[in-house]
Amino acid sequence: MNQASSRATSGEPHHVIIIGGGAGGLELAAKLGRKHGPKHVTLVDSRPIHIWKPSLHEAAAGTLDIYQEGLSYLMLANLCGFTFTLGEVQAVDRERRCITVAEVQDPQGDVVLPQRELQYDTLVMALGSVSNFFNTPGAAEHAVTLDTTESAEAFRLTMLKAMVQVDNAKVQNPSAELNVVIVGGGATGVELAVELHEAGGMVAAYGLQNFRADRDLIITLVEGAPRILSALPEKISNAAHTRLTELGIRVETDCRVAEVTADHVRTADGREFAAGLCMWAAGIQGLPLMATLDMPVNRIGQLIVNGQLESPDPNILALGDCSAVPTGEEGRTVPARAQAAHQEASYLVRKLTARIRKTPEPTEPYVYRDHGSLVSLGQDTGVGSLMGKLAGRGLFVSGTLARLMYMSLHLMHHHAVLGIWRTGTLALARLLLRRTHPRVKLH
Known part of the structure; x- marks a missing residue:
């Protein structure tokens, strides 16, 4: 009798392990934890802190x-009743129903936590995704991604340093400029382009005497499709x-990147863009762990599951970006969006509650x-459509209303995890902190 069978016959609590504390994984852990407690629910993540990925x-x-x-x-974990x-x-190890968690070291290399094995009855893969370079030469070596908080922070520091260098260089070379190329015209690329433009102006206002963002920060957004935001309605894309364009951001469509070098981005049709910094936001793929499960994955490494979010091994479920969930339409899967992960987490709460209660x-x-x-x-505007396909076509929204609704999505995520009162307190505290902090991080 293996360990999994002995657990089932010994009457031990049904143990759910969730790998990945992103939007879907954390919401699932919090909701299950509040229902069933830490003996039933464990969340595993490689980082000690949760960041809502759409805000990276x-x-x-x-x-x-x-x-x-x-x-x-x-x-x-303490607030919501799960184990972290x-x-x-x-x-x-699917046969033994256990996972191996690597040791954790401090910055000096000393072991803080040893390697561990954890037993599960049901395993939920909620690992999210990483950037897909599509085997583009030089992309992995020279482009930065927004996969992790560390990569986002590294990009911020690199850009801040580059702006200071251009500011100093202006004394001897008035034509000095900072060129940033963003590869990928999806939501992440578009939002980053605007955010960088605004941040550049704010940083200059805080003490860069020679640097002017509207003149010296050259942002180019490169998209392989005929239009940016190609997955969304054309009206949103056009807006x-x-x-x-109004902000002075250069938009290049029908433009497939063929090579990334230390200082340039080259395209398949021969165009070349100077790139002191290159951010890659052109696609996603599953993490390497998914391929080790010896179960079917799709062409971008997502675990293929059925309509109940089950893999071929019914003891392993998946949600979010790491999974390929059928929509019911031939050959189509659920898009990799935060709202999908949120919905899938809510669905799995009922399914896993039934397993826990037998x-x-x-x-x-x-x-x-x-x-x-x-x-x-x-910071002051946005664009989007509401209701999606529910009404046949979406309700177009733009401007301040769209921006406020966009901000509410983050609060809705916090509400799912923290509840209404803690979310309200957190939102108020952050609003007050902005009164004593610069609008952009300067160190």
């Missing part, structure tokens, strides 16, 4: 301080394109409901 473009621009924004997983384990998952599981499949899309176009 603000961290990269410096308009959001990740050290103030982050929420401690240990604090959340820190460390990167190295392996999954965003107009906004970027009652029949819901039989109806998960159905993705497109509530629309919102894109931030700066």
Whole structure:
């Protein structure tokens, strides 16, 4: 009798392990923890702090301080009633139903936590995704991504240093400028372009005497499709394109990147863009761990699951960007969006509650409901559509209303994790802190 079978026959609590504390994984852990407690629910993540991934473009621009924004997983575990384990998952043993969590070291290399094995009855993969370079030469070596808080912070510091260098160089070379190329005209690329433009102006106002963002910060957005935001309605795409152009951001469409070098981005049709900094936001793929499960993955490495979010191994479920969830339409899967991860987490709460209580599981499949899309176009404006396909076509919104609704998405995520009162207190505290902090992080 293996360990999994002995657990089932010994009457031990059904143990759910969730790998990945992103939007979907954390919401699932918090909701299950409040229902069933830490004996039933464990969240594993390689980092001690949770950051809402859609806000990483603000961290990269410096308009959001990740050290103030982050929420401690240990604090959340205590508040919400789940167990938190820190460390990167190295392996999954499906036969023994256990995972191996790597040791954790401090900056000096001393072991803080040893390598561990954790037993599960149900394992939920919620690992998210990483950037897909599509085998583009030089991209992995010279482009920065927004996959992690560390990469966002590294980009912010590099850009801040580059702006200071251009400011100093202006004394001898009035034509000195900082060229930033963003590869990928999806929501992340568009939002980052606008955020960098605004942040550049704010940094200059705080003490760069010779640097002017409108003149010396050259931002180019490169998109391979015929239009930016190609996954969204054309009206949204056009509105965003107009906004970027008004800000002086160069938009290049029908432009497939063929090579990235230390100082240039070259395209398949022979165009070349100077790039002191290159940010890659052109696509996603599953993490390498997904390929080690010996189960089907799609062409971008996402684990293929059925309508109940089950893999071929019914003891392993998946949600969010790391999973390929069918929509019911031939060959189509649920898009990799935060709203999908939120919905999938809510679906799995009912399914896993049934497993924990040893009652029949819901039989109806998960159905993705497109509530629309919102894109931030700066601190004071946005653009988007509401209701998605529910009404046949979306309700177009723009300007300050769209921006306020975009901000509310972050609060909705906090509400799912923290509840209404703690979310309200947190929002008020951050609003008050802005009175004594610069609008962009300067160090």
